[in-house]
Amino acid sequence: MQDWFHVLHYGQLSPRAEVLLRIVYGSLLLWQLILTLPIARYFFVSQTHRGYLEPKAWRDRIFTKQATPILMTIWIACALSLISGHAVLLAALVNVVLARYFFVHTRWQGLLRGMGAPGHMNYWFACLIACLAICEQFDAHGILRATTVTLFRLDFAGIMFAAGVYKITAGYARNEGVETCLVNPWWSHFPNFWRRFQSNFLLYRILNHFAYGIEIVSAIGYLSPLTAPYAGLLLGGSFFLIGRMIRLSGLADMVASTALLFVWPGDVVDTALMHLPIPTMHLVPMNAPLIAVPLALLMTVYCAALIPAYIGMGLNFYGKRRLTPRLQQALDWWSRTFGLILWRVFTTDVMNFYITIETIDDDNTRRPLDSRRRAQRTLLRYPHVGEAVCLTTVFTTLKYYPQNHTMFSDRLLNYARSLDVPNTHRLIFTYTAIERRNHRFIFTNVAEFIVDCRQRTITERSLSNAFSIRSGAQRSPVKAGTVPGSYSPAPTLPSVQ
Numbered sequence: 001m002q003d004w005f006h007v008l009h010y011g012q013l014s015p016r017a018e019v020l021l022r023i024v025y026g027s028l029l030l031w032q033l034i035l036t037l038p039i040a041r042y043f044f045v046s047q048t049h050r051g052y053l054e055p056k057a058w059r060d061r062i063f064t065k066q067a068t069p070i071l072m073t074i075w076i077a078c079a080l081s082l083i084s085g086h087a088v089l090l091a092a093l094v095n096v097v098l099a100r101y102f103f104v105h106t107r108w109q110g111l112l113r114g115m116g117a118p119g120h121m122n123y124w125f126a127c128l129i130a131c132l133a134i135c136e137q138f139d140a141h142g143i144l145r146a147t148t149v150t151l152f153r154l155d156f157a158g159i160m161f162a163a164g165v166y167k168i169t170a171g172y173a174r175n176e177g178v179e180t181c182l183v184n185p186w187w188s189h190f191p192n193f194w195r196r197f198q199s200n201f202l203l204y205r206i207l208n209h210f211a212y213g214i215e216i217v218s219a220i221g222y223l224s225p226l227t228a229p230y231a232g233l234l235l236g237g238s239f240f241l242i243g244r245m246i247r248l249s250g251l252a253d254m255v256a257s258t259a260l261l262f263v264w265p266g267d268v269v270d271t272a273l274m275h276l277p278i279p280t281m282h283l284v285p286m287n288a289p290l291i292a293v294p295l296a297l298l299m300t301v302y303c304a305a306l307i308p309a310y311i312g313m314g315l316n317f318y319g320k321r322r323l324t325p326r327l328q329q330a331l332d333w334w335s336r337t338f339g340l341i342l343w344r345v346f347t348t349d350v351m352n353f354y355i356t357i358e359t360i361d362d363d364n365t366r367r368p369l370d371s372r373r374r375a376q377r378t379l380l381r382y383p384h385v386g387e388a389v390c391l392t393t394v395f396t397t398l399k400y401y402p403q404n405h406t407m408f409s410d411r412l413l414n415y416a417r418s419l420d421v422p423n424t425h426r427l428i429f430t431y432t433a434i435e436r437r438n439h440r441f442i443f444t445n446v447a448e449f450i451v452d453c454r455q456r457t458i459t460e461r462s463l464s465n466a467f468s469i470r471s472g473a474q475r476s477p478v479k480a481g482t483v484p485g486s487y488s489p490a491p492t493l494p495s496v497q
Helices: 002-010 015-043 057-062 068-084 088-105 113-138 143-169 178-183 202-221 228-245 251-262 268-273 289-317 325-338 371-377 385-400 405-418
Strands: 353-360 366-368 426-437 440-452 457-462
Touching: 002 143, 015 068, 015 088, 015 113, 015 251, 015 268, 015 385, 068 088, 088 113, 113 143, 113 251, 113 289, 113 385, 143 202, 143 251, 143 289, 178 202, 178 426, 178 440, 202 228, 228 251, 228 268, 289 325, 353 385, 385 405, 405 426, 405 440, 405 457
Parallel strands: none
Antiparallel strands: 353 366, 353 426, 426 440, 440 457
């Protein structure tokens, strides 16, 4: 009984914080959807119709450009309902279905790749809000609510701990990490400003150590009710500042808002929230054990499986070991089903290069398809972080699956088809590497990929041998994999060094 009392205590959540959490998430979701509106005809459309989703017979009929306005209208209505507090349960359930399909189910079935970490965080938050909405309706005794809050607190602690550990192994502890992101024009809000400083600038060193240190310290602090509110404020404040420097389309602000999940009734943060005009919950939950008890049991099973799942993924990713066939199959199924990943936001392999696009018209004249200028003509396509994730991961295929050239070719050809250029024009994708030499940032064009969509051909031309586009960063733990969606390493082929 005493142990269950502690679980119930850890699972308490301030009612004010819960309402504010729903309103903040709804607002961030609405903002993200507004940013996505102009380019939804790429993100949520089948490749048959020049979108990003892998083609299937039924998908080609449903996910068309004509159906996109209907999809976005429904999704925006869900966000507005979460903000206003009307029909919250219905809106939360519809939102979690949409988030799961586009950010988890199709993560490995399209060019968008689930919109990366922003999509993953959106889905995680959608599940949290949906579970809390179910509790508000059907959990008269509070058992399901305590289980829900406990699960999501521990799950988020695991996400942040894994992210911090990755940063240590990826070079952040040796002052190699965030500075590359800040000077990369694809990710940084102010790349020209940050380029003025040398790569060993003191602030870069501080930011690198803070990046992994705050995540690990916060993850440990989340485990105790005494320290969790302060850990939440620490991590939330750091990600809020990150969002002002790096282009993440709501990801940083969503992570910052998780501080509200770690507010206990009567603690210092809850007391401060008393001064805000936060609406209160008026529903009296129904006594529905047939709903509450099975959900609580399922959450308990998931929570118990978190540590074994992370250990298995860690053995795959860091130990470069495959589990026994049955265990590996079970781990891959579990992680794909529940969207469980090792969070690698700001990974060096993604940040140390960027792509620029040019066209070659009928008279063989090269014209820049400048992302910033073209954005004004293509309804904000390129400033969206989802577009950066999409184009970047097309080219990280060269690093993660160097033995599978067909995978890269198909992805690049499908992406090129989505660009609104005449079929008579060819496209040139220039790969620009960002390196640190003599305390300075060196930007080098190392390769060009000439794409002819009409002939479906790709011609690769090397421009420099100083940087390998098929190898991970020097300190990166990423190695060649087997298939997308699994951390299982390639069994026989040489690893990416």
